[in-house]
Amino acid sequence: MRKVLVTGGAGFIGSHFIRHILTQHDGYEVVNLDKLTYAGNPDNLLDIEGGPLAKRYRFVKGDICDPELVGQLIGEVDAVVNFAAESHVDRSLLEPAPFIQTDVYGTYCLLSAVAEASGRIERVLHISTDEVYGEVPAPRRSKEDDPLHPRSPYSASKAGGDMQCIAFIEIHRLPVVIARPCNNIGPNQYPEKMAPLFISNALDDQPLPVYGDGRQVRDWLFVKDNCEALDLLLHGGARGEVYNVGAGNERPNMDVVEGILDLLGKPRSLIRFVEDRPGHDRRYALDFEKIRALGWSPRHDFAASLEKTVAWYVDNRQWWEKIKSGAFRAYYEKQYGARLASARSAPPANA
Ligand code: NAD
Ligand code: TYD
Helix, strand or coil: CCCEEEEECHHHHHHHHHHHHHHHCCCCEEEECCCCCCCCCCHHHHHHCHHHHHEEEEEEEECCHHHHHHHHHHHHHHEEECCCCCCHHHHHHCCHHHHHHHHHHHHHHHHHHHHCCCCCCCCEEEEHHHHCCCCCCCCCCEECCCCCCCCCCHHHHHHHHHHHHHHHHHHHHCEEEEEEECEEEEECCCCCCHHHHHHHHHHCCCCCCECCCCCCCEEEEEHHHHHHHHHHHHHHHHCEEEEEEEEEEEECCCCCCCCCCHHHHHCHHHEECCCCCCCCCEEEECCCCHHHHCCCCCCCHHHHHHHHHHHHHCCCHHHHHHHHHHCHHHHHHHHHHHHHCEEEECCCCCC
């Protein structure tokens, strides 16, 4: 494997993955196909474009739903890693269509182009999510062969992408591996997701809008650990297999919120309990013994992941201020305006 097509590489995880691949694999080349939606940010790759790795990196602005462009790029590479997606649950509740378009149809377009490349592509690594399993009650952890119970337009679309992969594995014997990581945390995450939204709001002494009672549980994986796992799956995952990528850092949201405030020395009075997200999954938790058996385990515990993340947002104010001063404002008002107007300073009693 020498040349990899990474889709969605201008986003959060994809940009870290590109940096990881170029620094860890001498001689590898990366083509980054990204539509530059609101979440795609060329600033995430400035160090690569302006540095010594630039000669092994090429950016192509385009859509994974464009069969002609995708076919042409597949013709140039040996492997594909598909990060491109609409990725935010709350936006999927406001406007689901782009999720179905990119996360289902876009995945289909990529797989079709690989099928047409007549066995030339060595590996397709498709990035799915733990959310396709739906919520899982404690003490259970989702396993790779569990049924899928998505409940949001985002998770339903991601599950649709996984099903496309499974069909292409069966019918065309494509060398696809599906990764299902848990919630990532780290530098360069668009500040619509909980951690970067709350860190940046707290730095500006703005309220932190906690949905419902804040007792929902997520497993938090440091993004660089995820990149190591995905690298392993790209090179060593078995064809047609699914691999959960968990961290073992399951925490209720309130632990994340309070951890952020404590690290920043900000008061708990910034916390606001707001109207819950419809269909809010109560708990995600992954059994990730299968990837552990390949030799991977996360390097960062919860405290280290949060500390490094908070420190990055403190040190890179200009990165998130640029985003938050633009179109983000209209989204924030739509998503949080009425919620914050009727917010409470204590969790709802009936939760
Ligand atoms: P992100 O929203 O930060 O980035 C998505 C990128 O995809 C953006 O650069 C965007 O411009 C690009 N994109 C969107 N539609 C496109 C299209 N039609 N064609 C080409 N590019 C397009 O997302 P992220 O958080 O980096 O997530 C990356 C992948 O990992 C997604 O597939 C997501 O479902 C999955 N995932 C994310 C998490 C997480 O915690 N962030 C956890 C598990 C799985
Ligand atoms: P998020 O970062 O959107 O990731 P996901 O929904 O994909 O897990 O949300 C993480 C958790 O934080 C989730 O339980 C929803 C909650 N949350 C809030 O309480 N308030 C917010 O403003 C956001 C964005 C999320």
